[in-house]
Amino acid sequence: MDIADWRKRIDELDQKLVELLNQRAQCAVEIGRLKRNTNLPVYEPDRERIILENVCRLNRGPLSDADLKRVYERMIDVMRTIQKLDMQPQAKAAGEGTEFDVEVND
Amino acid sequence: MDIADWRKRIDELDQKLVELLNQRAQCAVEIGRLKRNTNLPVYEPDRERIILENVCRLNRGPLSDADLKRVYERMIDVMRTIQKLDMQPQAKAAGEGTEFDVEVND
Numbered sequence: 364m365d366i367a368d369w370r371k372r373i374d375e376l377d378q379k380l381v382e383l384l385n386q387r388a389q390c391a392v393e394i395g396r397l398k399r400n401t402n403l404p405v406y407e408p409d410r411e412r413i414i415l416e417n418v419c420r421l422n423r424g425p426l427s428d429a430d431l432k433r434v435y436e437r438m439i440d441v442m443r444t445i446q447k448l449d450m451q452p453q454a455k456a457a458g459e460g461t462e463f464d465v466e467v468n469d
Numbered sequence: 470m471d472i473a474d475w476r477k478r479i480d481e482l483d484q485k486l487v488e489l490l491n492q493r494a495q496c497a498v499e500i501g502r503l504k505r506n507t508n509l510p511v512y513e514p515d516r517e518r519i520i521l522e523n524v525c526r527l528n529r530g531p532l533s534d535a536d537l538k539r540v541y542e543r544m545i546d547v548m549r550t551i552q553k554l555d556m557q558p559q560a561k562a563a564g565e566g567t568e569f570d571v572e573v574n575d
Contacts, residue, residue, distance in 0.1 A: 366503050369496045370516075374523055376493045381527045383489065384540060387482045388532045390475045397472050410476075417480055421487045426494045430547045434490060437543035441536045 388442050395446035411439055494548055501552035517545055 364372075418435055419428040426434075470478075524541055525534040532540075 364499070366500050369500045369503070373493055373496045373520075376489055376496070377520065377524050378527055380486070380489050380493070381524050381537065382529075383482055383486050384537065385528070385530060385532050387479055387486070388536070390479045390482070392531055393470070394472050394475045397475070414479075414483065418483050418487050421484055422491070423488075424491060424494075425498055425551065426491050426547070427551075430494070430551060431487065431490065433547050434540075434544050438540050441532070441539050445531065445533075445536060 384438070387438075388445055391442040391446045392449050395450045399450050414439065490544070493544075494551055497548040497552045498555050501556045505556050520545065 415432055415435060418431055422428055422431050521538055521541060524537055528534055528537050
């Protein structure tokens with residue numbers, strides 16, 4: 364395989380990655396909605412640790428665990444932000460007078 | 470579906486994501502090796518732009534293009550680093566006297 368072949372393979376992988384990243388983001392949004400509508404705690408600090416432990420356990424390389432964690436830290440940060448933005452309008456609509464700044468994670 | 474169900478779904482997606490991220494990393498390593506062994510240019514500045522354009526064109530949400538780019542920028546950065554590290558030992562073994570600091574991307 365030459366460089367063009369490997370890049371074609373990367374483009375094919377990206378097609379799947381974009382789809383899976385969006386499916387993952389949709390899950391985070393749904394979790395945000397459930398957190399808003401129930402009495403379950405919004406912030407669960409252990410969840411991010413568990414996610415990172417899971418992905419490192421699944422990791423077979425060539426990415427090192429540290430590489431994978433760097434990617435996941437960004438991914439979790441982005442998804443936390445969209446979950447927060449999705450929760451924000453209704454929190455404000457419910458008449459909360461204070462800035463919406465609760466911590467959320469998936 | 471309750472929060473536990475959505476988290477189970479996230480864990481299943483993460484299993485596929487870790488596999489795909491590693492396959493993508495392997496492609497980047499292979500491209501690095503080909504670059505080292507051929508006269509093809511090592512640094513092609515347009516490639517990162519093309520990758521980001523591709524993934525934005527594929528994007529159907531709920532992630533925004535900006536969200537997706539943030540994830541991909543980290544991903545590309547990590548893969549560029551492992552490509553560089555993979556190329557480094559042999560470049561040194563070939564007797565190059567200077568610090569290995571060429572720019573590489575996939």
